Amino acid sequence: MIRLQIATLSAAAAGLLLLSSPVLARTAGGDGSVSLTFETSARTGAVMVALYDSSAAWSGGRPVGQMKLDVAAGETTATFDGLPAGDYAARAFHDVNGDGEMNVNPFGIPTEPYAFSNNAVGNMGPARWDQARFTVSGATAQTIRLR
Amino acid sequence: MIASRRNFLMGAAALSAAVVTPETVRAMAAMQATADWALATADLEADVAPRAMRLVHGRAPADLTGTLFRNGPGKFRRPGGSVTHWFDGDGLMRAFRVSDGQATVEARFADTPKRRYETELDAVVTPGFGTAGDPRARIGLNDDANAANTAVMLAGDEVWALWEGGSPTALSASDLSTRRVVTLRDDLKGMPFQAHPRYDPDGTIWNMGLNGGKAIIWRLNADRSLHTARLIDLPRACFMHDFTATARHLILVLQPWVFDHRGMPYASQFAWKPELGTQVMVVDKADLGRSRIFELPAFSYFHLGDAWEDASGAIRFDVAAGKDVAFAIDGARVLVEQRGTVPGEPAVLSLITLHADGRAEMASSGVTAEFPKNDPRRAGLPRRLTAHVAGETAGRPLPTGLAMHDWETGRSDRFDFGVRHIVEEAVIVPKPGRTGEAEAWLVAPSINLVEGVTELHVFEAARVADGPVATWRADVALPAGFHGVWAA
Numbered sequence: 001m002i003r004l005q006i007a008t009l010s011a012a013a014a015g016l017l018l019l020s021s022p023v024l025a026r027t028a029g030g031d032g033s034v035s036l037t038f039e040t041s042a043r044t045g046a047v048m049v050a051l052y053d054s055s056a057a058w059s060g061g062r063p064v065g066q067m068k069l070d071v072a073a074g075e076t077t078a079t080f081d082g083l084p085a086g087d088y089a090a091r092a093f094h095d096v097n098g099d100g101e102m103n104v105n106p107f108g109i110p111t112e113p114y115a116f117s118n119n120a121v122g123n124m125g126p127a128r129w130d131q132a133r134f135t136v137s138g139a140t141a142q143t144i145r146l147r
Numbered sequence: 148m149i150a151s152r153r154n155f156l157m158g159a160a161a162l163s164a165a166v167v168t169p170e171t172v173r174a175m176a177a178m179q180a181t182a183d184w185a186l187a188t189a190d191l192e193a194d195v196a197p198r199a200m201r202l203v204h205g206r207a208p209a210d211l212t213g214t215l216f217r218n219g220p221g222k223f224r225r226p227g228g229s230v231t232h233w234f235d236g237d238g239l240m241r242a243f244r245v246s247d248g249q250a251t252v253e254a255r256f257a258d259t260p261k262r263r264y265e266t267e268l269d270a271v272v273t274p275g276f277g278t279a280g281d282p283r284a285r286i287g288l289n290d291d292a293n294a295a296n297t298a299v300m301l302a303g304d305e306v307w308a309l310w311e312g313g314s315p316t317a318l319s320a321s322d323l324s325t326r327r328v329v330t331l332r333d334d335l336k337g338m339p340f341q342a343h344p345r346y347d348p349d350g351t352i353w354n355m356g357l358n359g360g361k362a363i364i365w366r367l368n369a370d371r372s373l374h375t376a377r378l379i380d381l382p383r384a385c386f387m388h389d390f391t392a393t394a395r396h397l398i399l400v401l402q403p404w405v406f407d408h409r410g411m412p413y414a415s416q417f418a419w420k421p422e423l424g425t426q427v428m429v430v431d432k433a434d435l436g437r438s439r440i441f442e443l444p445a446f447s448y449f450h451l452g453d454a455w456e457d458a459s460g461a462i463r464f465d466v467a468a469g470k471d472v473a474f475a476i477d478g479a480r481v482l483v484e485q486r487g488t489v490p491g492e493p494a495v496l497s498l499i500t501l502h503a504d505g506r507a508e509m510a511s512s513g514v515t516a517e518f519p520k521n522d523p524r525r526a527g528l529p530r531r532l533t534a535h536v537a538g539e540t541a542g543r544p545l546p547t548g549l550a551m552h553d554w555e556t557g558r559s560d561r562f563d564f565g566v567r568h569i570v571e572e573a574v575i576v577p578k579p580g581r582t583g584e585a586e587a588w589l590v591a592p593s594i595n596l597v598e599g600v601t602e603l604h605v606f607e608a609a610r611v612a613d614g615p616v617a618t619w620r621a622d623v624a625l626p627a628g629f630h631g632v633w634a635a
Contacts, residue, residue: 103334106378107358109289111336121285124274124411147287 030084032136037077038069038092040113040146045071045098047146049078051090055129058089089132090117094146113146184545185485186594187569187627191221191239197253200243200603200619207248207617208588210579211605213635215243215590216306216320217571218299219628221256223483227270232277232412233479237262238296238308238316240323241625243592243603250603250619255323257295257308257316264291274411276311277479289313289337290328298342298630300352302371306632309342311388312413320634331365331373338363338376342630345392345453346526353392353432355399359406360384364397364435377435382426386417386475391451391464394527395433398454398464398501401426403445404472419472421445427501429462441507443499447472452519455529460503465533465554467494467517468509482544493517493539496552512552514559515539518572518630522584531555532584534573534608536591538563545569545627549591551611560611568593568602574633575608585609588616590633594624601625 038047050063057063064083069075071094078092093102093114103111117134120127134142220236223229230236238257243250256262261273264285273292274280286292295308295316307315307329314337315329330336339356346352350369355362360381366374381399384406391398402425407418424445431437447469454464473491481487496516499509516535531554538547548563548570564570573591581587587608595602601624604615 105335105338106363107338107356107361109337111334114287121287121291123282123284124286127287 030082031138032083032085033079033081033139034083034088034090034134034136035077035079035139035141036090036092036117037141037143038094038115038146039076039143040071040094042094042096042113043071045094045096047071047076047078047092047094048102049090049092051080051088052129053083053086053088055133058129058132064088083136085137086135087133088117088136089129089134090142090144091115091126091132092144092146115144115146117142117144119145180486182486183566183596184543184569186596186599186624187545188220188223188233188236188483188485189624189626190224191254191256191626194256195252195254195623195625197242197244197251198622200250200252200621202248202250202617203602203620204618205605205616207245207250207619208578208605209248211576211588211590212246213576213633214245214320215241215574215592215603215631215633216299216301217241217243217592217628217631218295218297218308219626219630220294220296221254221626222262223271225265225268225270227268228272228281229483230271230275230278231480231483232275232414233482234296235271235275235278235294236296236483236626237265238294238310239626239628240299240306240308240318241592241628241631242320242323243590245590245603252601252603252621252623252625253323254625255318257318258325259293259295259316260291261294274413276413277476279412289339293328296629299632300344300371301632301634306634307371309340309344311341312339313337315340331367332376335363335373335376340365341388341390343389343450345390345397346523347392347394348526348528353397355387355390355397357381357387362399364430379430379435379438382428382440383423386414388449389451391454392432392527393454393456393462395431395456396454396462397430397432397435398451398462399428399430400448400451400466400499401428402447404447404475414476417472419447421471427499427507429501439505441501441505443507443509446470446497446509447475448494449475450517450519452533453521453526453530455525455527457529462501463498463554465496465498465519465552466509467519467535468497468511469494478544488542489544492541496533496535498554512554512557512559514550514552514561516550516552517546520573520575522575522577522587523633524577524582525584530584532608534575534589534611536570536572537561538570549573549589549606549611551585551589551608560609562606562611562614564593567597568595569627571628572630573606574631576633576635579635592625592628594627595620599624 116127120131221239293313352367403423452465478489536546550561
């Protein structure tokens with residue numbers, strides 16, 4: 001019998017709205033890579049992925065790389081190459097209806113599936129950097145379930 | 148049962164006296180202090196498979212056939228952390244199935260993300276209405292905190308377990324297994340669908356969901372598909388568990404328990420400000436943008452009766468009215484602690500009248516009451532009867548009887564089991580083929596504290612004081628539930 005502090009959840013959406021147009025992965029010069037494979041139930045639209053390389057960037061700064069996966073064409077894995085070894089975290093959402101936005105309901109709760117690396121789940125907001133952070137050293141891979 | 152269980156535990160403790168530790172001493176002291184009503188919030192550790200109930204009193208009406216589905220919290224405590232408020236236990240759906248004079252009972256927990264995660268951790272960590280939770284909580288969406296524990300709505304071959312801050316959880320009506328979280332329309336996924344839908348005679352269903360000073364008003368077709376959903380602005384942001392309706396209006400009662408600051412648990416966000424009085428917002432069903440506001444003195448409440456409009460255009464409905472929010476804040480905490488005294492006074496059945504000229508008045512029946520329920524054949528239409536639980540006193544929580552209040556005569560037709568029973572909400576079950584308001588049965592379970600088991604009772608709605616006409620007894624105690632619905 002509770003209602004959540006609903007507005008705080010839309011912060012999770014806000015961090016992803018930057019991805020309103022397709023952007024190729026930016027490479028930062030290094031020999032590390034990470035492949036993020038996404039599981040999602042819908043077969044339409046696109047999965048938007050953003051990769052961050054620091055706690056500061058995660059909390060409102062610029063991603064180090066962004067990708068758009070064409071789900072309808074069967075793309076499910078985003079690979080970011082040329083990464084310097086270090087810590088990274090990713091956030092993603094499934095733009096099921098292809099309108100380029102992470103849709104929310106009238107009270108600000110996401111209505112399209114989203115997720116963070118490590119399948120981290122926040123507590124009434126986005127997952128924290130320390131929950132979603134993973135180390136890239138050489139080739140790294142993760143499977144992320146969008147929910 | 149309480150006594151014999153205690154004796155058993157004490158005996159077990161005595162047998163192991165050679166290894167008595169401070170912990171066992173404390174545990175024994177705790178057992179000794181446990182209240183006689185503690186079964187109301189005892190933990191049910193596992194689902195209860197369907198089993199026959201034994202007829203122990205009277206005879207079942209031959210034409211009483213159907214299922215009483217009831218929801219309510221059934222699991223509160225885990226080794227790594229516990230619920231601290233009655234409203235936050237895991238949703239347990241019960242089905243009492245009656246046919247051919249026989250009754251069976253079964254109970255199954257809703258398989259929610261919250262219950263799954265907390266089972267894995269062996270700790271309650273999710274914040275709730277009155278439970279703070281802890282940093283291990285995983286809430287990516289509001290339905291991750293959904294306890295599915297408050298009420299139930301019939302939906303074809305499903306029953307929907309309702310909560311207050313999220314989506315319905317659909318369970319199979321035949322075996323109570325969890326099927327899905329209900330999304331009525333993709334763009335409304337996760338919008339709150341509260342625990343007290345109201346029904347029109349044509350099957351239309353109205354419900355609401357709140358977020359601060361805004362409400363979503365849901366209108367569903369009889370087949371439970373979405374007709375429309377619309378947001379309305381409220382004159383104040385306050386806690387509102389229920390609303391009511393006439394044939395033409397939705398009635399939102401805005402108590403002065405108003406939003407004050409963000410925080411968890413949920414109830415901690417509200418401040419009781421009786422100086423604001425209680426407002427009543429009457430919304431036109433045909434045009435949700437049209438509303439009127441009435442002003443009343445301050446009262447608190449959880450539950451309203453069905454409303455009706457008389458020939459003068461006055462709107463009437465009943466409310467189980469309280470003086471403050473002591474029960475909501477502290478009383479429900481005492482219930483989970485299973486000992487102590489509930490602060491404040493029990494709610495009293497009162498009738499509110501909203502006159503066409505804008506005046507509003509409230510008349511107390513003087514009768515202690517909660518869980519008001521009305522004849523489903525008259526939802527939104529003129530009526531005179533309200534069934535309710537009764538017998539709660541300031542010194543002892545939880546009701547001990549049932550009553551039928553007649554607003555025309557002022558008569559309260561009441562039966563009290565005494566403190567040996569905790570009586571749960573009654574549903575009014577119309578007699579097949581009959582139309583009179585009193586031509587119905589009341590069907591309600593109780594926890595028999597002497598036997599330590601759950602019972603199911605049938606009363607004649609016109610003669611409640613005569614006591615149950617039939618009582619079946621289970622071989623298991625289920626914790627006290629909140630709300631139910633009868634499926635004929």
